[in-house]
Amino acid sequence: MQNPLFARPNLKIIALVGLLLAAVAQCIRSSHCELAVVPVQARSPRSPEAVREELDQLLAACRARPSAMLCLRIAECYRQLGDFKEALRYLRRGDRLGFDEDDLP
Secondary structure (H helix, E strand, O other), X not given: OOOOOOOOOOHHHHHHHHHHHHHHHHHHXXXXXXXXXXXXXXXXXXXXXXXXXXXXXXXXXXXXXXXXXXXXXXXXXXXXXXXXXXXXXXXXXXXXXXXXXXXXX
C-alpha cells in the first residue's frame, strides 16, 4: 500500500458526507409527504335533511325488496348522519344478503 489515503481514512469527511446524505434523504421524504395530500371528500356535502329524505326512501325500498346494494346505500346514509352503529348493522345485513347480478351497476 503505497497510497496513505486508504491506510488512514479521514473520519471528519466521512461524518460530513453521512450528515449530508441524511439531510438530503429528509428533504426528499418531507417533500413526498406534502405531495401525497389528496382531498378525501370529492363530492359536495349534502344537508342532513336531504340525507334523511334519501334514507327514508331507501328504507321503504329495502322493506319491499331487500338487496345488498340497498343495504350498502342505507349504510352510507347512516354514516353521513354519524350513526355508525346503524351503518355497521346495515353493512352486515347487506353482507348476509350477498350481491345478486341485478344489483351490480
